[in-house]
Amino acid sequence: MQRGWLSRTFKGDRAIWALVVLFMVYSLLAVYSASAGVAFIRHGGNTTYFLRSQFVMLLMSLGIIVVVHNLPYRIYSSLAGFILICAVVLLILTFFFGARINEATRFLKIPGTGFRIQTSDIAKVALVIYLARSLAKYRDELNNFMVVTKYFFVPVAVVCGLIMPENLSTAVLIFGTSMIIMFIGRIPFRYILGFIGMAAVGIAFFIFVLVYVVKDSRAPVWKARIEAFFTGKTDEADDYQANQAKIAISTGGLFGKAPGRSTQRNMLPQSNSDFIFAIIIEEYGLILGAIPLILAYMILLFRGITIVKKCETAFPAFLVMGLIIMIVSQAMLNMMVAVGLFPVTGQTLPMVSWGRTSVLVMSFSIGMILSVSRVVNARIRKEDLPEDEISDEGERIYEQAKA
16 A cells, blocks of 8 residues: 555656655755754854755655656646746846845845745756757757757857856856757757857857956956966965865765764855765765765766657657756766866755755756656556646647647
8 A cells, every 4th residue: 555655656767766865865964964053153053944944945845846747748848938938037037136145146036925046047947948849849940050049049048148147157057058958959060069159259258348347247256266276276265165175075085074073064155055065075975975976966867868768759858868967967067166176166966955946946857857757657568647648649749730
């Protein structure tokens, strides 16, 4: 009876469900340890403030995954354009009315709730859904430069252009992810290469304007981070963070200092988010901390590729591939920053770092991946799907009608 309930509630790829549980366990342990001191100071001696907040968010994220993975994935295809438009509107609202936190305007306050959303997190998932839909819809016209420019390059440029002034690293990450998705989707490489060149020129011009025309901008921060990474200066704030992260990793060794015994958590300003990987290594070491997490994201990538191979239609395959690339590339970037292989970027570790919008958005992404897995597995086993699901042939007719 219990097994039947579990199988009915948690469908799709079981390995991914196991990874979700693993990420949540790491998240609760690391967030509590990394933020206990900060919580004690900022929240009147309440050392469990961030733990309770993360626990609530993870419960909500689990609910989101369960609901989303039970929905037919064709819904995301039909709503792809609308979702992207909503995301762009949120980015515009953030640009003009966003809350300025840590010298950057990245969050939009929801009136009357006190809740803030980081709109760039929503935009990157919206863009992945849109690109997957467009690759499926225009797969026979990808050699047409005008079609590729209008339906692929322009939306990517708009989203990245709205994010870039306040969050360059996220804009670059989204741009890179989009290029990989389009390359996998068989958009001619010469088009992609040309667009990368145009983007490089545009970014250079943008930074020139920020440095020499606009006084109050993020350009000095970007410059300081890059210089600190390549020159090894120790007087910059971001380089200070990187050095403290390196100390945490080096003192953690193979087996760590044991849970709750981190000393660098009090030195790292973003110990529960951007640099949580360093705290995990300090407390759990290379054997129980770093290697299991790296393997977990690699397994997630492998399971995503396995799901893609089972897909018989274009949209679900591109959707899963795009979402997997987005999640894994962000995870690898976060880890590279923590170990000093990349300049400080401010990217969280998916499903592990403390957060609100990022946790919920990643949960939505995993739910969509599991939705595709649920359907393709059921079709392989020739099981009956809910009435609102459509057959392979029906999906082809649906895509042609939408085109």
